[in-house]
Amino acid sequence: AQTIHQWPVAEIKAVGSPLSLGCTIKGKSSPNLYWYWQATGGTLQQLFYSITVGQVESVVQLNLSASRPKDDQFILSTEKLLLSHSGFYLCAWSPSAEEQYFGPGTRLTVL
Amino acid sequence: QQQVRQSPQSLTVWEGETAILNCSYEDSTFNYFPWYQQFPGEGPALLISIRSVSDKKEDGRFTIFFNKREKKLSLHITDSQPGDSATYFCAASDSAGNKLTFGIGTRVLVRP
Numbered sequence: 001a002q003t004i005h006q007w008p009v010a011e012i013k014a015v016g017s018p019l020s021l022g023c024t025i026k027g028k029s030s031p032n033l034y035w036y037w038q039a040t041g042g043t044l045q046q047l048f049y050s051i052t053v054g055q056v057e058s059v060v061q062l063n064l065s066a067s068r069p070k071d072d073q074f075i076l077s078t079e080k081l082l083l084s085h086s087g088f089y090l091c092a093w094s095p096s097a098e099e100q101y102f103g104p105g106t107r108l109t110v111l
Numbered sequence: 112q113q114q115v116r117q118s119p120q121s122l123t124v125w126e127g128e129t130a131i132l133n134c135s136y137e138d139s140t141f142n143y144f145p146w147y148q149q150f151p152g153e154g155p156a157l158l159i160s161i162r163s164v165s166d167k168k169e170d171g172r173f174t175i176f177f178n179k180r181e182k183k184l185s186l187h188i189t190d191s192q193p194g195d196s197a198t199y200f201c202a203a204s205d206s207a208g209n210k211l212t213f214g215i216g217t218r219v220l221v222r223p
Contacts (some may be wrong), residue, residue, distance in 0.1 A: 032208075032209060034209075034211075042215070042216075043200070043213045043214065043215045043216060044155065044200065044202075044213040045213075046210060046211055046212075046213075049209050049210070051209070057209075059210060090154050090155070092154075094208075094209075096208070097207070097208030097209045098143050098145075098160075098204065098208050099145060099157055099160060100145075100157070100211060101157060102147075102154035102155050102156070102157075103154050104153060104154050105152075105153070105154045107152075
């Protein structure tokens with residue numbers, strides 16, 4: 001069975017500080033990987049997706065970047081956090097570019 | 112511009128009743144429509160999905176009805192249980208996949 005793990009579970013950061021969030025998929029080789037952002041009580045906004053190692057497509061610009069250094073790993077980062085970056089960050093994977101399965105998420109608070 | 116619309120924003124039903132959640136879309140290239148269930152503090156879970164070649168999909172107490180001509184679909188939750196209380200998101204993508212567009216969600220409360 002496939003498992004998806006996100007780290008950290010929660011993070012409190014200062015405005016202007018850097019950020020790195022991670023996601024790992026186990027039990028599936030060459031998955032499609034995705035990053036989403038969700039404001040509290042809001043909808044899900046897709047940020048990035050990756051079909052293969054080293055390749056990342058940006059869906060929406062939010063002063064964030066993503067990288068896929070390994071087949072099973074997806075990283076979301078920024079050098080300078082904004083207040084608007086607060087929210088719930090979700091990683092998802094898909095075996096086929098259709099059905100997507102989400103991880104448990106990382107709660108980010110920017111102060 | 113909201114490409115996927117959901118209504119109502121919130122819905123309260125009694126245990127045993129049928130909850131009906133509505134969704135509509137703009138983009139005629141959308142052909143895959145998943146519904147997700149999300150509990151507070153958790154990631155969304157894929158509940159049920161339908162492709163535009165079908166007009167109905169059933170999985171236990173959950174049924175999707177799809178009207179391609181009107182670009183509308185609905186999720187019916189029959190015999191609602193208190194454990195069904197959650198936020199439900201309708202989403203859509205085209206045949207290229209990968210880009211999934213979500214609606215704003217419907218918060219469902221099932222009262223015992």
